[in-house]
Amino acid sequence: xxxxxxxxxxxxxxxxxxxxxxxxxxxxxxxxxxxxxxxxxxxxxxxxxxxxxxxxxxxxxxxxxxxxxxxxxxxxxxxxxxxxxxxxxxxxxxxxxxxxxxxxxxxxxxxxxxxxxxxxxxxxxxxxxxxxxxxxxxxxxxxxxxxxxxxxxxxxxxxxxxxxxxxxxxxxxxxxxxxxxxxxxxxxxxxxxxxxxxxxxxxxxxxxxxxxxxxxxxxxxxxxxxxxxxxxxxxxxxxxxxxxxxxxxxxxxxxxxxxxxxxxxxxxxxxxxxxxxxxxxxxxxxxxxxxxxxxxxxxxxxxxxxxxxxxxxxxxxxxxxxxxxxxxxxxxxxxxxxxxxxxxxxxxxxxxxxxxxxxxxxxxxxxxxxxxxxxxxxxxxxxxxxxxxxxxxxxxxxxxxxxxxxxxxxxxxxxxxxxxxxxxxxxxxxxxxxxxxxxxxxxxxxx
Numbered sequence: 001x002x003x004x005x006x007x008x009x010x011x012x013x014x015x016x017x018x019x020x021x022x023x024x025x026x027x028x029x030x031x032x033x034x035x036x037x038x039x040x041x042x043x044x045x046x047x048x049x050x051x052x053x054x055x056x057x058x059x060x061x062x063x064x065x066x067x068x069x070x071x072x073x074x075x076x077x078x079x080x081x082x083x084x085x086x087x088x089x090x091x092x093x094x095x096x097x098x099x100x101x102x103x104x105x106x107x108x109x110x111x112x113x114x115x116x117x118x119x120x121x122x123x124x125x126x127x128x129x130x131x132x133x134x135x136x137x138x139x140x141x142x143x144x145x146x147x148x149x150x151x152x153x154x155x156x157x158x159x160x161x162x163x164x165x166x167x168x169x170x171x172x173x174x175x176x177x178x179x180x181x182x183x184x185x186x187x188x189x190x191x192x193x194x195x196x197x198x199x200x201x202x203x204x205x206x207x208x209x210x211x212x213x214x215x216x217x218x219x220x221x222x223x224x225x226x227x228x229x230x231x232x233x234x235x236x237x238x239x240x241x242x243x244x245x246x247x248x249x250x251x252x253x254x255x256x257x258x259x260x261x262x263x264x265x266x267x268x269x270x271x272x273x274x275x276x277x278x279x280x281x282x283x284x285x286x287x288x289x290x291x292x293x294x295x296x297x298x299x300x301x302x303x304x305x306x307x308x309x310x311x312x313x314x315x316x317x318x319x320x321x322x323x324x325x326x327x328x329x330x331x332x333x334x335x336x337x338x339x340x341x342x343x344x345x346x347x348x349x350x351x352x353x354x355x356x357x358x359x360x361x362x363x364x365x366x367x368x369x370x371x372x373x374x375x376x377x378x379x380x381x382x383x384x385x386x387x388x389x390x391x392x393x394x395x396x397x398x399x400x401x402x403x404x405x406x407x408x409x410x411x412x413x414x415x416x417x418x419x420x421x422x423x424x425x426x427x428x429x430x431x432x433x434x435x436x437x438x439x440x441x442x443x444x445x446x447x
Contacts (some may be wrong), residue, residue: 001109002031002199011200014064015052017157020067020184023193025075031373033198039379042326048339048376053221056328065092066334072150073327079145082318083301087144089311091135091151094293099158105163113358125166131176131293136176148184148329156184230302249274250300252291254281256445257409259309260297262402262441265314265429269398270320272424284424310337323388330391335378336396342384343373344403352379374419381421401429409447 004022008015010033014209022029034042043049047062055069059068069089072078079085101124105117124433132143132155135373140146143155159329160183172178185194242391249267255278266272279287279296287295292307299312304311314334324330346369350362377400380388381419388396407415416423430439 002057002090003055005032006030006052007034007042007055008052009034009039010198011352012157012160016161017150017154018052018054018064018067018071019193019197020153020190021071021075021077023189024077024153024187025071026189027071027074030078046337046343049372055158061328061331061335063335063338064337065096066331068150068154069334070327070331072153077078077148077150079149082315083306084145085091086311086315087115088149088151089145089314090292093308093310094131095151095154095158097293098124101125102162110361116355116358127294129171129177133174133176136180141176141180143180152184154178156181162261189278211299220421221441222360227419233349237274247302248300249340250277251275251297252277252279252287252300254279254284255298255403255443256447257405257446261405263309263316264438264442265296265398265402265435266316266320266322266395268321268434269432270316272316272319310341313337313399319399322395322398324394327434329390329394333396336388337399339373339376340396340399340403343369344407347407347410362443369413374415374422378419378421381425386425388419388425391428395423397429398435401426402436404430406447 004027006015006018006022006029008219009020017195019031028400042051045059046053050062052064053062054070061070063253069078079088094102101117101121105114105121108114108117135143142148143151159170159182163217173325184190249272251263251267253263253273264276278414287296291298291311295307297309298307299315307313314323322335343366346362346366350359350366353362354360377388385391387393389398400422404415429435
């Protein structure tokens with residue numbers, strides 16, 4: 001039987017949803033908790049210098065979403081088909097979007113920058129909560145498919161942490177979200193864990209305002225049918241499903257590379273025909289209210305909209321055999337994707353910031369992190385025979401190649417110029433026949 005060890009701070013934060021799911025799934029694990037003061041001793045030994053980390057039989061796996069998805073598959077918490085899985089992934093990523101906005105605001109030390117981040121956060125927050133409330137109400141008390149999923153666990157586990165950061169009960173005026181949190185937290189194994197978990201307050205209040213969380217942290221603790229997609233079937237299977245209506249795909253994004261290009265790469269590589277709808281920035285206000293969470297890219301399949309670039313990418317990767325040979329490889333691919341997006345996000349924040357003082361601060365942060373990430377990625381690709389995971393082509397390789405133009409634009413330089421393995425990987429992906437053909441005919445863009 002595999003041995004599991006979870007390594008994280010003695011707080012809820014990013015680790016609590018993982019603890020909830022490990023307990024719910026009946027997986028015995030060593031719950032290693034350390035103080036913030038001890039973090040420097042742990043950091044050098046963690047992948048990407050981050051936690052949470054889940055060790056399975058001594059091998060370390062990082063990135064909380066990658067770990068959560070791996071456990072969700074084990075606990076039947078990842079939907080009944082790939083379409084539900086994509087919706088769960090999109091919901092998880094949307095929850096993470098608002099959690100990250102809270103985190104950026106909460107931990108910022110510069111008063112002026114903190115005030116700016118607070119304005120951004122509290123402009124976004126009501127819309128996210130309204131959308132989540134409506135989604136749970138529509139789906140019979142759960143986020144997706146009328147049944148318990150990983151997204152529900154994540155929301156219930158984040159409730160303490162997010163309420164703590166905004167200094168109020170986040171869901172006080174949202175009855176559906178409130179009932180969902182209570183439902184998850186009263187699941188027998190989750191309830192048993194909560195009743196015996198360590199007191200975390202002494203760890204948290206050292207870094208935050210007192211009296212936000214009471215002594216025991218109790219006041220805040222509170223289908224569609226399977227879709228046969230003809231485009232993904234091989235020639236012989238298509239003849240079997242001759243009467244199946246071929247799905248129509250439409251990708252909606254700006255006329256830039258950005259978050260959309262790796263999706264275009266994937267769709268072309270997989271031979272999936274799609275309408276490539278490209279928006280001018282000036283036209284965005286006309287479209288924003290008609291897309292989920294007011295964001296793009298959005299992939300429409302037979303008229304139904306799916307959002308969040310990682311959720312879309314993972315869905316297509318499964319169709320193209322680009323998601324690993326087993327759940328362990330899939331977890332490594334997910335972790336790599338999330339690490340790429342970590343560095344892409346800080347570079348994007350720097351690129352789009354208008355205020356010169358804040359822009360300089362963001363630039364300093366981004367350019368401090370970038371060499372570390374590039375060195376880690378270079379070593380990973382070298383170790384895995386020219387690919388990110390498993391010695392073969394995966395979604396992670398296509399994402400990195402898809403980000404190349406955008407990162408080059410932001411950096412005003414080739415991000416891979418001093419990293420030969422990464423450079424060869426990008427050339428390899430961009431030389432794949434269907435991707436090469438797309439690149440040769442794609443519209444000209446600024447970046």
